[in-house]
Amino acid sequence: MMEEELISKKDLLRLTGISYGQLYRWKRKNLIPEEWFIRKSTFTGQETFFPKQRMLARIDKILGMKEERSLDELADLFSPRLESMMFQREELIQRNIVSLSVANRYFELIGEKSPLSIDDVLAMLVLEDSLASGELTADECSMLLQLLHEHMDRVRGKEAELILLRKLGISIALLSEQVNTVQADPGSKLVKRISLLSVMEQVKIRINEWRNE
């Protein structure tokens, strides 16, 4: 990451003429990302600094638009909800959100597609997870993925779980809308359990990292 010029909170308020009240209100409304508040110790104790250029640009935008839009609308504008985001295949790969091999495998399975929704990114990470474990065959991975793909609408945002069972050489993929509710008989082997919520968290983390670069 490039060294960016920092500005202290005090200087920022003086330069822009905004008040502590405004700054803290914008922080509460997530108009200014938490990561931009950089705490450093100085000889007077803790002080907060901001990335100067990005912060000045952001304040400029807020002040310019706050007449016609509410703070909540502005917050949406600055950090769009993931559900409505679309991605280009190339940028996902370039930003290391998914690897090239996983992406290629994904398109083989569901067909070429662009732009991609957040559901696709989730599915790709599920695929990555199941491929990486080395416990599943390629066929089993695609079985899980097909299943997820078909029922995505039902499990979106839920604490759902993908499960792969094997018995006597036959594998079965299951999708449960709750976690830890499925029991298998002792003769079958539970090969893989993937919690969709935790994969979704991973998706968010990767996308946020990219956004804050």
Added chain:
Amino acid sequence: MSFESKNSIHIAGSGISTGGCYDTVVINGSGRITGDMECISFTTNGSSSVEGTIRADRATINGSCRVKDQASGTHYEVNGNMAVESSMSVVKLKTSGTISVHGSLSAEEIESHGNIHVESNCEAERFKLEGAFNIRGLLNADLIEAVLEGNSSAKEIGGETIRIYGKKRERLSWFSRKIKYPKLMADTIEGDQVELEYTNASVVRGKSVVIGPGCEIGLVEVEGDYRVSEDAKVEEVRRIGSM
């Protein structure tokens, strides 16, 4: 006895129910909800626990309630004791008693007579309290008004108007000077209007700052009005000129 109709749970005595979506949930006695729950109204008298998330339009907790995961909704009233082991986000929170949140607490309005413990940040438009608060992170509100009935702490406090008052003195007598008043400990306090009593802070920054009795402040940085009580210690004052 636990009785469950299609849209409500009613536990009288002691009972267990699974989570789900309900109109009303009433627990009189002791009750346990074993999963995530969403309801319009949640009333508990006695002791209850929710072993998942809770989302309620209106929650009234008389007695004690423990929530394993997040608590959210509109209007929460706590008379007694509530512990949320994750974050809590509601519109209005009114408490008399103790509320402790292991994650962050956010609300439009917080009105408390009693104790508030927050492990992370606490955010509100209006934060009014008579009692004590312990906030590990930042207390951020447009209006913060607190009367200290017990020792309080916050790492940082920020907002527009911040008023911290010492406990009201019952009667002035010769020994009232010897009574130790509850204090607030904070690293930094920043606001447009800051009025403090019985507060220890390393740095106070504001447009107008009033340092009242019982304060010990390392550094005050002030742009406009500044007053300091005779019973306060301020090590350094810096005037900040506006540009």
